[in-house]
Amino acid sequence: MSPTSNVTPVSASLLSMSWDERILELEQTSPDAAMLLTFLCSLHPDDIPEILFCRMRSTREWWSCDGEIEHVNVSVNATLVDFLTRQAQFHENIRLLESSGFIKSEPGALGKRRFSIKPDVQECIMDITPNLEELEWLRLVLVCHSFPGRLEEIGFGDTGRALLPQLRHAFTHCQGLRDRIHTHPSAGHGILLALLLSSKFLGRDWKHHAIELAEEILSDHPQLGNGTLYLRMFARQRRRDILRRIPNMPVESIYEELFPIDPRTNALYGEHVRSNAQDRIMEGSGDLDGALEELRKFEYFHAVPTTIEEQEKDHHLFIEGKIYRWKALFPEASKMFYRLLESRSSLSNEMGCNLTGHYIAVLCEQRHIDLAERIVRQAVMSCRDFDKQGLKRQGLKMFRSLQLSLAETLICHALVERVDGGKDTNKMNQWLVESERMYEGMKGEYELIKRRGEGTWGSELDYLRVCIGKALVSHLANRLTEAHDRWEDARKPAEVCKNKVTRFIPMIIDYCVCDINKKLGRLVEAETLLKRARNCFREVGREYWWTGLGTFLLNWLKVSIPEGGIDTRREIMPN
Numbered sequence: 001m002s003p004t005s006n007v008t009p010v011s012a013s014l015l016s017m018s019w020d021e022r023i024l025e026l027e028q029t030s031p032d033a034a035m036l037l038t039f040l041c042s043l044h045p046d047d048i049p050e051i052l053f054c055r056m057r058s059t060r061e062w063w064s065c066d067g068e069i070e071h072v073n074v075s076v077n078a079t080l081v082d083f084l085t086r087q088a089q090f091h092e093n094i095r096l097l098e099s100s101g102f103i104k105s106e107p108g109a110l111g112k113r114r115f116s117i118k119p120d121v122q123e124c125i126m127d128i129t130p131n132l133e134e135l136e137w138l139r140l141v142l143v144c145h146s147f148p149g150r151l152e153e154i155g156f157g158d159t160g161r162a163l164l165p166q167l168r169h170a171f172t173h174c175q176g177l178r179d180r181i182h183t184h185p186s187a188g189h190g191i192l193l194a195l196l197l198s199s200k201f202l203g204r205d206w207k208h209h210a211i212e213l214a215e216e217i218l219s220d221h222p223q224l225g226n227g228t229l230y231l232r233m234f235a236r237q238r239r240r241d242i243l244r245r246i247p248n249m250p251v252e253s254i255y256e257e258l259f260p261i262d263p264r265t266n267a268l269y270g271e272h273v274r275s276n277a278q279d280r281i282m283e284g285s286g287d288l289d290g291a292l293e294e295l296r297k298f299e300y301f302h303a304v305p306t307t308i309e310e311q312e313k314d315h316h317l318f319i320e321g322k323i324y325r326w327k328a329l330f331p332e333a334s335k336m337f338y339r340l341l342e343s344r345s346s347l348s349n350e351m352g353c354n355l356t357g358h359y360i361a362v363l364c365e366q367r368h369i370d371l372a373e374r375i376v377r378q379a380v381m382s383c384r385d386f387d388k389q390g391l392k393r394q395g396l397k398m399f400r401s402l403q404l405s406l407a408e409t410l411i412c413h414a415l416v417e418r419v420d421g422g423k424d425t426n427k428m429n430q431w432l433v434e435s436e437r438m439y440e441g442m443k444g445e446y447e448l449i450k451r452r453g454e455g456t457w458g459s460e461l462d463y464l465r466v467c468i469g470k471a472l473v474s475h476l477a478n479r480l481t482e483a484h485d486r487w488e489d490a491r492k493p494a495e496v497c498k499n500k501v502t503r504f505i506p507m508i509i510d511y512c513v514c515d516i517n518k519k520l521g522r523l524v525e526a527e528t529l530l531k532r533a534r535n536c537f538r539e540v541g542r543e544y545w546w547t548g549l550g551t552f553l554l555n556w557l558k559v560s561i562p563e564g565g566i567d568t569r570r571e572i573m574p575n
Contacts, residue, residue, distance in 0.1 A: 019124045022100065032083070033093040037102055039084060041117055041125040042139045044169035049162045050112035055146035057085030062149030062193060065226040067263030067306025074145040075187045076138050084142075109162035110155070133175050140170040140177075141187050144194035151197065152311060157350075157397075160201060167198050168206060171213070181222050189227040192217060196231065199238050202454055211239050229261060233268045240275060263309050266301040270312040273298045277319055281326075288323050295320060314340060318355060325362055334362045353379075353398040357405045364412045365551060373413070376406045400442055404462060407435040407442075407469055408549050414476050415552035419559065428476075436473040442466045457496065464493040464505065472553070475512060484516045507536040508550060515560045530561060 017025065027034040040048060056074065064070035074081055084090070094115070097103045102121050108114025129135060143166050148156045171177070181188035192214050199210040214235045218228065260266035273294055280291040295316050300309050321336035337359035341352070356379045363372035383399040410431040417428055446463040449455055471486035487509055494506050510533035517526035 019120050022102070023121075023124055023128070026100065026102075030093070030096060032089065033096045035083065036090070036093045037097055037121075038125055038129055038135075039139070040097075040103060040115065041122040041129075042135050043117075043143075044165050045117040045119065045122050047108075047165050048115040048117070049108050049110070049166070050114065051108075051110045051159065051162055052143065052146050052166060053085060053090060054112065055159075055163075056081060056142055057087075060145050060149045060190065061153060062190070063264050063267075063308050065230070065262045065264050067267065067301075067308040069150070069307065072145075072149070072190065074142060075184075075190070076141045080138065081142070110158055136170075136174045137180055137184075140174045140191060143167055143170045144187075144191045147194040148197065149190070149193060151200065156200075160197065164198060164201055167194060171195065171210075178217050178220060181217055182220065185223045185225075188222050189224050189231070192224075192231050193234075196234050196238055199242070204242075207238075207242055211235055211242070215239075226262060226264075230265050230268070233265055237268055237271055237275075240272070244275065244279065260301060263301045263306040267306075267308040267312040270298040270309065270316065274312070274315055274319060277316075281319075281323070286326075288327055292320065292323055314343070315351070318351065318358075322358060325358060325365075330362045330365050334359065334366065337362065350398065353401050357401060360405045360409060361549075364409060364549070367416070369409060369412050369416065373406070373409050376402060376409055380406055396445075400445060401462065403438050404442060404465055404469075407438040408465070410435040411469060411472055411476075412549055412552055415549070415556050418476065419552065419555050432473050432477055435469065439466050439469045439473065443470065460493065460496050464490065464496065467493055468505070468508075471512065472549075475516065480516050480520055484513060484520075487513045487516070503536065503540045504550060507533050507540060508553060510536070511554070511557050511561070515557055518561065 023034070023037075026037065043052075059071040059073055061069050061071060094103070094105070098105055102118070104116050104118075105113045106116075126132070143163065147163050147167055148160050150156075153159070174180070181191060195210050195214050199207040201207075214231065218232050218235065222228065224231065260269045277291040277294040280287040280294055298312070298316060300306075300313075305313065317336060317340055321333045321340070324330075324333035324336065337355055341355050341359060356376065360372045360376050363369070363375070380399065380402045383402065414428050414431045414435075416422075417424065417431075422428070443463075443466050446455075446459060446466060449459055450463070467486070467490040471483055471490055474480075474483035474486050477483075490509055491506070494509060510529045514526045514529035514533060517523070517529065
């Protein structure tokens, strides 16, 4: 079949024919639509995102060896790509296929449609399609070209997630993949890059399969130029990132034999250094000084930094700012976070969102709470831009994170008001009501994420912050029985806090339940919890992981809990 420019309306008798007869009729009357149907049938039939075709007609972005963004055209049959991506013709053919009953469309990701193929139609088309191996290869190249080529691309998460089923399908059903990459090295780099980037998404089995497949192909030494070393280093770094999240799993260094040869591979070395620094922070006793030393190992490849190295350096500075925060060097941390936020035009990705959250926390710690509230409210409003771009999943994730920061900022207001002996009960009630409303909504959302099996360590930690926030609202509102139950409910999600940096949280829960038991007259229970909390404090120390909120909460509890302990002989039953 060769593409033409004419589309003939479906005949009235078409719907009464068998699928074989309909396909034959379509080939004779509308060869363009028949050709499109053949390509559609080669894809995963249940979820074909329209964004796939939109991205086929665009250049793909990835990092060049000199550390700058490179725009790459698809490296397959130009006539086929032109046919598949001619917008007006594409929509006309889609309407014909849908009205003929071959496909179905419905709203999909990124503000576009998604299509599905009837299984009988797909089977009939595949049975009569010649050169299936060639079609499988073309499909793989086109799907990989449509997949994001760099993590830093705006909408990487939403776009990659929408295309992931097609990517997995294309790799699973491509005969002679290794030989094809050897004979088509110009396409090989983009294919392996898409495969490794796809391991960033949920699904442990696919993560491991993607990395193993990439490493197997790379072990055959395909002629990909400087890209070969980059992909080998990238594969090892991805494997390391996955393994280091598994408890007690030994992780080998990815640079025992591989060394940077250009800015692009040097940025990967910087990521490796960053991983080492994070391990220093999160493991054992929380070696913050050792993490700072680790970060200083990363240097630019040339005297003048490249774009990819500057972006990696931003990640290093972000961790450095967090270390200053945890060391209670709040002015230094505040300056570093502010400088990083100023260098970004908007909250364009997850790092920008996380930066805002940390900046808000150190502002609260310095009692600039009004400023913190203004900044975080503005950031929450900016998340609406992601909806306009169709990036709903990324927008929702960032919205939840920023809304959590806003709720904690309002709680900081209330804690400071209580510690300072403020009498403005109207303001106090406004802060508590607004924060509780946000916490209630977020609790349901995080529980849904967990039920769907989409939870991560980060989402579990955010869910814990929601549980703590709900307990604090009840506590500050003097709804003590409810507060007691909410603090106890927070213990199970707090089980994720096992290292020095996060063990501050279970200690806070003990202090708060102690305070409630004391106020309810349960002095024996209060004394037991107080001893346990103080023992934990001596072991862990004052950690600034939960900056602002933790400080103000401890200050408030100091007023209520005697320094010398609780006299259990004076136990009073509550009225």
